[in-house]
Amino acid sequence: MKHSVFPLNRWTPPAVIRRALPAMGLVVLLQFASIGAARGDTDWGKPFPAFESNWFVDMSRFSEGAHTGIDCGECHMEMVEGTKKHPDPEAPGYLKTDARERFDYGRCKRCHLKARERSLEGAHAEAMKQQQQRKRKADPTEAGQEDDAPYPAPTCGHCHSAHYDRSQRSRVEVGRAMTETCGACHPVEKATYLENYHGRAAVDLGHAEAAYCTDCHGAHTCISLKKEAETALSACRRCHPDAGKNFADIVIHYSTQRLADDDHPKRPAILRIYVAGLVSLAFISILLIGFYSHSFLLMLRKIHDKLRRPE
Amino acid sequence: MMENSPIENDAVRRFSVFHRFLHIFVMISFTFLAVTGFSLSFSDQGWAGLVVSLLGGAESAAGFHRFCAALFYLVVVSHLIWLGYFKVVLKGRWTGSHTMIPNATDWENILQNFRYIFGKGEPPLFNRFSYLEKIDYWAVLLGMQSMGVTGLLMWHPEAFSAVLPGYAINIANEFHFHEAILAVGYIGVVHMTATHLTPEAFPLEKSIFNGRIARRRLKAEHPGEWKDRYAPTAPSEGTTDPADAAS
Numbered sequence: 001m002k003h004s005v006f007p008l009n010r011w012t013p014p015a016v017i018r019r020a021l022p023a024m025g026l027v028v029l030l031q032f033a034s035i036g037a038a039r040g041d042t043d044w045g046k047p048f049p050a051f052e053s054n055w056f057v058d059m060s061r062f063s064e065g066a067h068t069g070i071d072c073g074e075c076h077m078e079m080v081e082g083t084k085k086h087p088d089p090e091a092p093g094y095l096k097t098d099a100r101e102r103f104d105y106g107r108c109k110r111c112h113l114k115a116r117e118r119s120l121e122g123a124h125a126e127a128m129k130q131q132q133q134r135k136r137k138a139d140p141t142e143a144g145q146e147d148d149a150p151y152p153a154p155t156c157g158h159c160h161s162a163h164y165d166r167s168q169r170s171r172v173e174v175g176r177a178m179t180e181t182c183g184a185c186h187p188v189e190k191a192t193y194l195e196n197y198h199g200r201a202a203v204d205l206g207h208a209e210a211a212y213c214t215d216c217h218g219a220h221t222c223i224s225l226k227k228e229a230e231t232a233l234s235a236c237r238r239c240h241p242d243a244g245k246n247f248a249d250i251v252i253h254y255s256t257q258r259l260a261d262d263d264h265p266k267r268p269a270i271l272r273i274y275v276a277g278l279v280s281l282a283f284i285s286i287l288l289i290g291f292y293s294h295s296f297l298l299m300l301r302k303i304h305d306k307l308r309r310p311e
Numbered sequence: 312m313m314e315n316s317p318i319e320n321d322a323v324r325r326f327s328v329f330h331r332f333l334h335i336f337v338m339i340s341f342t343f344l345a346v347t348g349f350s351l352s353f354s355d356q357g358w359a360g361l362v363v364s365l366l367g368g369a370e371s372a373a374g375f376h377r378f379c380a381a382l383f384y385l386v387v388v389s390h391l392i393w394l395g396y397f398k399v400v401l402k403g404r405w406t407g408s409h410t411m412i413p414n415a416t417d418w419e420n421i422l423q424n425f426r427y428i429f430g431k432g433e434p435p436l437f438n439r440f441s442y443l444e445k446i447d448y449w450a451v452l453l454g455m456q457s458m459g460v461t462g463l464l465m466w467h468p469e470a471f472s473a474v475l476p477g478y479a480i481n482i483a484n485e486f487h488f489h490e491a492i493l494a495v496g497y498i499g500v501v502h503m504t505a506t507h508l509t510p511e512a513f514p515l516e517k518s519i520f521n522g523r524i525a526r527r528r529l530k531a532e533h534p535g536e537w538k539d540r541y542a543p544t545a546p547s548e549g550t551t552d553p554a555d556a557a558s
Contacts, residue, residue, distance in 0.1 A: 194355070197465075197484075204354035207369035242469040249477025250468060269478035277485040284493040291501045297428045299504055306510040 057163055066167035075107055075162065105156040112156075118220035119156070128153035151185045172202070175212035179203050182213045189213075192253035211239060216252075226265050322523035323540075329393060334519050336386045337451065340379040345495050347376040352488055380462055387455050408535060409439040411449070416535075417442040438535030443505050454494060461487040 062068060067075075109116035119125055131153040152158070159181050169177075179199070183190025193199040193213070202210035216235045217223055225232040225248075232248035240247065251266055256274055258264045326334075350359040350372060366372040397403040406412045419435070420442050426432035435441075440448070464471050464483035472480060506516040511528055518524040530537045 197351070200351055200354040201369045205351075205360060205363050205369040205372075209370070240469050244469055244471070244473025246475065246477040247469060247472040250472065250480045251478060254481060269476070269481070273478050273481045273485060276482045277489070280486050280489040284489050284496075287493060288496050291497060295501045295504045298424065299508060301428045301430070302510055 061164045064166060065161070065164045067162055067165075076103075077107070103155075103157060108156050108162075115156075115220045118218065119222070122218065122220065122222040123224055124154050124222050128155070154185070171208045171212075172206045175208075176203055178213050188255055188257055189253050192255045196252050196254070198252065209239075215239070318526065320525050320527065322521075323526055323529055324522055325518050325524040325529065326522045328522065331519060331522050333386050333390060336382060340383040340386070341494075341498065343379045344376060344383065345491065347372050347379070348491055349495075351376075352491070377462075377466065380459070383455060384459055387452065390452075409539060411440055411445050413442075413445055413449075417445060436534040437532060439533055439539070441533070443501070447502055450494070450497060454490060458487060458490055458494075461490070 106116075156162070179190060179193070194203060198211045201207040202212050214220075214222070215238065216225060218235075223231070225235055229248055233243060233245075236243045236247050249266070249269060251269055251273060254270060254273060256270070258267060258270050259274065261267065264270070346362060347366065350362040351369075353359050354363075363369055363372045366375055394405070398405060404410065408414070408416065416438065420437060421435075423432060423435035424442075427434045461483035464475075464480055465487065468480045506512060506519075507514065509516075511532065
């Protein structure tokens with residue numbers, strides 16, 4: 001009896017498997033395609049994708065929001081612009097302006113005093129001050145010219161939707177929405193956070209104890225932590241009470257884009273991480289390529305020998 | 312034909328019970344370490360969320376990862392203790408052709424194997440462990456030290472950042488991830504093909520699980536060991552060898 005050279009040759013898969021193979025391959029391909037599509041659906045660079053602000057108020061969504069039951073007038077007051085009623089149908093261009101630029105968000109403090117006080121201490125309020133200064137300095141003849149800052153200084157309404165945001169959401173839900181909201185203006189920070197342990201655990205895996213944006217940068221305060229090491233360390237110690245003196249030097253928002261910024265305080269650390277990472281990547285690539293070639297060639301030779309060897 | 316004679320298919324002992332147990336522990340903990348670790352590295356993929364939710368959330372997945380790491384390291388420690396026992400009690404030797412210590416023969420075997428691969432020579436005559444098996448062994452023994460250190464750094468960043476610069480934790484993260492890819496890439500392809508996907512063993516190499524290997528395979532794949540064990544007694548095909556009796 002002639003022995004089959006390779007045990008697999010003796011076995012023919014049942015017809016049902018043979019017929020299903022192309023379909024299975026297609027399913028695997030589609031799976032990869034859908035992963036790729038899912039990765040590509042974040043629209044960075046488009047400001048404020050978290051929600052659209054519009055003069056039209058969708059009352060069915062408003063009725064599900066946190067502010068349902070509050071009269072329009074409680075926030076919007078008299079709804080009069082100059083001598084005319086608002087919105088003024090005589091001024092068609094009016095409705096094309098951004099509603100958020102028109103509303104006085106100072107009114108939010110009537111209920112959200114603490115949030116307002118905190119936000120006034122933070123970087124967003126500082127950005128607003130600077131924007132107003134720029135507007136005052138600007139030539140009055142060029143009034144109405146667009147500010148050249150990449151994003152408008154955010155007010156309450158840029159991060160929160162007074163009409164539609166819901167209350168009673170879980171920490172994970174709020175955190176995931178927050179990542180999108182903050183990420184609209186801070187795309188590099190969002191991307192690097194999502195690659196860091198914190199973002200992976202908190203956003204991807206829904207681990208409620210891991211930190212979201214505001215857990216480090218302050219809810220409503222919103223401050224940068226890169227300048228003062230003391231502030232950063234105290235932020236770390238909210239969750240890591242035993243944090244050592246260099247703990248705040250761990251790079252959370254690791255991005256090689258920072259290497260272009262010579263003044264970035266973490267640039268030296270990022271450079272070292274980058275070089276070490278490159279070296280280890282090169283090391284494993286060389287090893288894997290070498291071993292894979294060895295295994296592949298050896299297997300070919302063995303099969304070749306087995307097929308040629310007289311029984 | 313002799314290749315298929317019953318005696319040639321008789322099994323002889325190749326691995327002791329202890330080593331087979333260690334291999335099983337390494338196998339299981341390695342697999343779970345890879346699965347739990349990569350579910351964090353690729354947490355944005357659907358399967359990662361599924362794995363983590365099956366394990367009861369990110370915190371218990373992390374705990375399980377560390378448990379498996381401890382189990383893995385326990386294997387390393389028990390192996391080192393066994394090495395001491397082997398030397399002191401069993402009066403064994405740590406060096407020599409039958410051990411995992413690399414020697415000049417391995418280098419010759421590598422060259423010979425490449426001659427064989429390119430059709431310019433016969434396959435090399437391995438001793439008890441081929442050079443690839445030695446690489447398997449040292450990759451685990453040394454790789455586990457660096458995985459252990461980088462893993463500990465990420466496990467206790469608070470303590471380590473008191474003595475190391477902060478970016479050391481980031482570098483540990485890079486090394487841990489890259490080495491994990493190397494380990495899984497090596498074990499999944501090189502180790503698997505070298506053991507199971509050779510015409511001699513396909514579809515499954517069982518000797519690390521049942522400790523036995525057919526005489527003809529030992530003779531063909533580890534002629535050095537075959538010679539060490541059987542040549543002095545000038546084997547007639549039927550003799551029972553002491554290694555068989557001992558187990």
